[in-house]
Amino acid sequence: MVRIETLLRFVTYLCAVAGFSAARPHLGAVYTAGFAALSSLALLRDSGKLTLPVPRWFLNLASLGVLAPSLLQISIENIVGPVLEGLVLLLGIKLLEEKKTRDYMQIYLICMFLLIGSTLISLNISFLFYFIPLMLLSTAGLILLAFFSHDPGLALHGRVVPKVFSQSLLVCAVSIPACALIFVILPRTDFPLFSLFGRVEAARSGFSDSVSLGDVTEIQEDPTVVLRAEMPEIAEKDLYWRGVELDRFDGVSWRRGAERPAEPWESIPRSGGTDQTIYLEPSGARYLFALDRPVAIYPDGIGRRKSPRSNLWHENILQRIRYRAVSVPSDSAPGTDSDLDRYLALPAGFSPRISEFAAKIAGQGGDSIAHFVKLLRSGQYEYSIEGLHKSDAPLEDFLFEYRRGNCEYFASALGAMLRSAGIPARLVAGYRGGYYNPAGKYYLVLQKNAHVWVEAYRAGRWLRIDPTPVNALTPEEAYRESILLRVRLLFDTFDYYWGKFVIGYDLNRQVALWGKVKTAITRPDLDIMRMWDVSVLLAPYAAGAAVLAGLIAFMLRRAWRKPEHVLISRFHRKMRKRGYQRIRGEGLEEFSNRVSDPELKIRAAEFVSEFQDIFYRDRKLGPYETKRLKSLIRCL
């Protein structure tokens, strides 16, 4: 016999560990240690290895004592963290108590709040790793608690315990589709009241509206995801993700000047351009990225509201967002002649050496831009992200001394030289390249893809010029070659779909889905082609799932059926094949006597006799008997 309380304690401790693990990444070391100490003490006490005569009132006071400082730490910037820390300690104290039904309930509740708290900080797919165990364990715990509430001293037979746990699995299995359905239909709102939650992870990104020489280096080794762009695969050379235009140069850094865009966007071409649905991770800034050059950005994500020629989000991006962009992949775009002076501005006292150098190159005649690019790509300048020298005159040092630098140095040098030579130029910060995930049909762009390039104005068009040597094995290119990328892409597919279907499910999608359902019900013929495509795509999976389900059902049926019934069914089948059907209610002997074929009659009677000898005398049908009866059936 197994005591329910023992099982309940076991499950509850596991549940507490799952709840704690969910909050663990957001806890300070002191709180982690505190929980570990409290739960260890509780475990020792519950296993009878330690007597801890601590009265309940003292523990209640301790709970208040723990919560008070945590609540005092709450600030508008950090609401969830202190609450989680307080809850973790509260959980430890609860484990330490002499547990009654309500205490177990409180423990499960705290575990759930810990999980909810963690979701307010991070929307990562790792949520599932805590949610699923917590769901399974709390279900088992709640079922055991129902037993416990009847009689705390209740003990179950060993063979019943697996049945109780299988019921909890069954409850979970049944609630998953119900949960999915409820998730889809629960009302969403466009304007959540407390959307300030879930923004803690935002501050991590390194993209800003200024580029100081050497800054990109830090993020060029950072493998965190910047964005995922759902679109067809395009040529590698066109993969420039435009972010922010930097037009103000102070000799060391490039900054974004005016808020307003420099020139109008092109209209959407008749061909439609390249449509992208972009899932942008929180960056803390307002810039929306799109394939160079964007001609339209739809912040609502579905294309109903077009952004007025701006790639700026309405506020700083502090949580994952989705938007739609249409681009015309091209290395030039139309510009206007007005206000070109700001693209020619150089700081007062700008390096005369660079100016002279630029004038000398431009003076060669012909296409000055091509001369500059040729110079930077000639091999005299080396691409490097390591050991870059920072100085008061980094550009001069780059051009004349060290001759090595990253994309910032190349772009800055080119931009400055072009301006010196009287060619309007600006820098564009964004991302270069990306990793196409054929499974999800999207580009994955990482921080290490960060890039800066130059745009020069000539004859009414802005030309994209990338002075960074193309043959340089940048960290991004090295990463492209690594096996790590393939593994990363595989896992990222899950993350992508998670973000797309779960995190990104909002009011717009809900409305769109409702529309589809409505259409499918009222006018099913409209979508028939699309449904056919989807059906063809899903057919193998559906068939596989059906076969698997059928196999499981068959095996379960076999397992559930008593061996006697299996044998009798087999006997009936065999007799049917020989042309004899047993009538409902007909006795076995009666049935075998009815057989006219004398040989079959004898064999059937033999089976019936041996079967009845076992069945009606309550003898156990062992392996030998089963084998024997099966052989008799085969002989029929």
Add this chain to the structure above:
Amino acid sequence: MIRISKAGWLYILVTILIGLSAVNTGNNLVYIIASALLSYLLVSGIFGRRNIHGLDAEVFFPDEVFARTEALAEVRVRNLRKRTPVFLITIEVGGGSCFFPYIAPNSTESGFVPMTFHRRGAAELEGAVVSSNFPFNFFKRFRTLKKKWRATVYPMPLRCSLSAFRDGGSRHRGEKELNKAGYEADILSIRDYVPGDPPKYINWKSTAKTGRLKVKELSAIERQQVTIDFDSMEKEDVERALSCATHAVLSFMRTGVPVGLLIGGEMLRPGLAVVHKRLLLTRLALYGQN
């Protein structure tokens, strides 16, 4: 019928709060948790309902049930389903209840419910309430099994003098020794062992003295039989008279005295069999009832 427990109210409250938080934060992970909590409400309803259906219960009373005396009735619950076990079943019947933590598929479990009937005669138990708080202790579901179980409740035995029930001329207390061999009274003689004699009557002392197996020969007892003339008993308080007669029937039969009964003009001849005893008690139980 469903009754929501305190834990159930708490669960509903928490679910509503988390649902509101989901809407207010727009956080889809909170939506998932809220959906899970709501789905558990739904699933709990399905499992709870399924758990109390497909059950059948029978109540078996003890052979002798006396008024105002606690008796243990056996409740047998059968799980009629072939594959699904049931859990945490409580059967309430006749003011008592018994609990079955687990009933395997297609099997029967039994428990005992203490019951007290306050009146003698034909008693009827109507309906048994099956309840369960499975799977979670949030809701308790009830279902009434519309069945009837009947029992004959004998009058409560009331100690009273038995001498009034004996034959007037008898000076013996129930039995009389006969000068005839038997196995019940005093030693008549010691004789040689004859095959078939019960070994417990072997007299080892005489056997040892004579070297031959000797047995004690005891005299037999003739039992006095008693007929309770209920019709001629004082019936100022009928229930008391019935209780007294019941006590007499039980006492005489316990000491091996055959008892007969004259009741309502019907004469039931003296007898000692259990069936006879129950017949007499039934007549007493149903006296004055149709």
